[in-house]
Amino acid sequence: MATPISNHRIGAVSALSGVPVSTLRVWETRHAAFAPRKSEGRHRQYSDEDVLRASLIKQLTESGHSISTIAALQGAQLNALLLQQRTAHRLNRPTLAHAAPVTMAVVGVGMAARMESSQMSLGLNDKPIQITEIFEDLNAAHHAPLTSQPLVLLVRVNSLDVIAGRDIQRLVQAHHFQQAIVLYNFGQEPVVATLKLAGVKVRREPVSNAELGELINSVLWMDHTPEVSDFQRNGLVPPRKYSDETLSRVANISSQVLCECPRHVAELITQLASFEQYSPECLTKSTDDAHLHAYLSTVSGSARALFEKALEMVAQHENIPLDAHTTLPYPSA
Template sequence: MQDLLDNRFDSEEAAAVHRIGAVSRLAGVPVTTLRTWEQRYSAFAPAKTSGRHRLYRDADVIKARLLRQLAESGQGIGGIAHLPIQHLQQLLGTAQEPTAAALAPARRVAAVIVGAATAARFNAPGWRDHDLDGALHVRQVFVDLEEAAAGNDTARGGGEGETGILLVRLNTVHSRTYGQLMAAIERQRVQRVIVLYNYGPPALVEALRNAGLMVRREPVPDAELAELIRSVVLLDAAAAFPAAAGALIPRRRYSEASLAQVAASPSNVVCECPRHIAEIIGQLVSFEEYSEQCLNDTTEDARLHAYLRSVAGSARVLFEHALQRAARHGGIALAEDAAGP
């Protein structure tokens, strides 16, 4: 019977009738995740209409649901995305032992929100399709950052089994934003911060990212926001594992402008070591940011990204010390100017 079902699902004649949004709703998988599974792991091969819209079969819906269940039980998508439905069902039947990945969806998200419009967004009917299995709990809503920095103590997020996030919606990132955010983070005691903004000077936006905040420019669709929150939760869950979390890495000491100035400065030594070190630091900073911003399909993904960020940050700190020594030896002025905006 199972073979007959698989033959039916795998048949080229099976009707492709579902748009990706329908697959997302039926399988309980965000659209962005479905696209990642398709593009990165070739999990699906949808048909395309004359207008280039993807159409999926019933088998794709079943497979997407199975992949989600297996990912939540700790299976890595990369190793199972190519398997047929029958094999996925067998894997799901033998996935008996709980893993670290299975713990992640159980974590509650205690959200402190700045901006009434953003809070209303989570009550809209469309958000229910991306509701992280009901784990998102809005603990407090503030009108602006100033109110959040002075807010009451009962709203402080991130208790046992919770990820406390501060979700901030800003029309404009201005020179006071950094200080206000730091005050709000300290007051609310959250582990993670997501900033959505419309406008802002690149230097100020970069300063927020350097401070460890996750920054996205609007418009951010609900599916992407849900995936971002889920990624943050998985990363926080991974931080519970010492091998993944690593030691606290100091913030970067030198801005892009300082590194560029070092690279262009004449040196008392013949070699170009200061320039090479500055370039390496820039590459490590970029990789740190990539590892922090990268979305995670499972807790194992989050653990790997946390580990990679820790390794890159540790290497960056060593090279910053090396740059200081090389600059001093070469008579190059070097200012530490990346501590804030």
């Protein structure tokens, strides 16, 4: 397992967690909540784990927990305690059953801290996120068993290379995540393109809270009408099943039916998939604007998935082979 990053000054920890600097110092000196390393210049340097713990401790103390009883707990223990508290609170308020949270696994303790401390500003009040699993990196996520079955995977990596891309897709398949979001600083374009084709939402940092909230909303259903199909009722948009190459091949196959259904359906899927990807990337001017683009992305994604099912029916009728990409080939390093 990689060594936790320890390069945050106390001011950065305060900004990321929402805890005042003075409070962080009290928690450290009186309750030994943190044990920062010292730089060569004798400055305290806090890790991503410290940022996460500060955010979790803040939420727990605001809910009535004593700092003296939780200061020594690790991030995973604090997160479990917070989940237990939220579950009990939700059970005591049956009228909010329709607003059950969406479960999420997060790779990157810094990203987990950001999610825990910023959910209000992410615009996820109607569909709150519940972080059930936190992993330090992809290697830890690959080897650690899940204590639950989260629906969404959120990954934060510095470098999105061929190995990281392959690990992400294997992680999604191994644990049956229904949606995945990847944020990265540096990446190889073929890897990014391959993940997008697999249905993964990929964005390059920096990503603001508003943009992150829009991105998360784009993988969640914002409208649950009786007309939606079974795969829509789970609240998530299915990933793409067919590549542009497969759709182009189908569109150019000579059909025995006069209406040329294979060509029309394949072209519609291509257009819907393009718009699905474009909507979250479109320039937004406000929170409402961001929510609108997230809604457009979910609508186009669901329509695309419906037409994929229609294409399968047409292909079966016309004896056209389809190549569904459950595991996409990665470019060589």
